[in-house]
Amino acid sequence: MSKTQEQWKQELDSETYKITRQAGTGAAFSGKYWDLKAAGIRNCAACGEALFMSGTKYDSGSGWPSFSAPAGDGVVGENPDQPYGMIRSEVVCKKCDSHLGHVFPDGPPETGLRDCINSASLQFDGGEAKNEEGS
Numbered sequence: 278m279s280k281t282q283e284q285w286k287q288e289l290d291s292e293t294y295k296i297t298r299q300a301g302t303g304a305a306f307s308g309k310y311w312d313l314k315a316a317g318i319r320n321c322a323a324c325g326e327a328l329f330m331s332g333t334k335y336d337s338g339s340g341w342p343s344f345s346a347p348a349g350d351g352v353v354g355e356n357p358d359q360p361y362g363m364i365r366s367e368v369v370c371k372k373c374d375s376h377l378g379h380v381f382p383d384g385p386p387e388t389g390l391r392d393c394i395n396s397a398s399l400q401f402d403g404g405e406a407k408n409e410e411g412s
């Protein structure tokens with residue numbers, strides 16, 4: 278999927294555009310989903326790809342939606358991004374290359390990973406996950 282910055286700018290609201298297409302970061306404890314515990318799928322806000330399932334969501338205390346793993350292999354890509362010696366990688370939607378957030382190696386035991394994702398990069402869909410356990 279390739280769209281020009283101008284196309285993205287017209288399609289997305291300004292906050293989503295700034296974060297997904299310009300690698301911005303939303304403020305902690307303020308996004309629409311950081312504290313959402315409902316069962317459901319978190320889709321890419323830009324292209325709709327299913328990125329994270331509620332079963333992997335956990336309370337990291339960071340103020341951003343946090344997940345121990347993406348929804349499947351290959352749905353997100355990682356780019357090294359380590360300013361100031363921080364150990365992390367940028368996480369992007371593999372389908373549309375939108376910036377989602379960062380992954381850190383301090384997650385829960387199952388994976389050891391913390392996908393720290395901006396609310397504005399996600400679109401919640403609770404409609405098809407009624408049997409999935411919320412977290």
Ligand code: FE
Nearest residue numbers: 321324370373
């Ligand atoms: Fe996407």
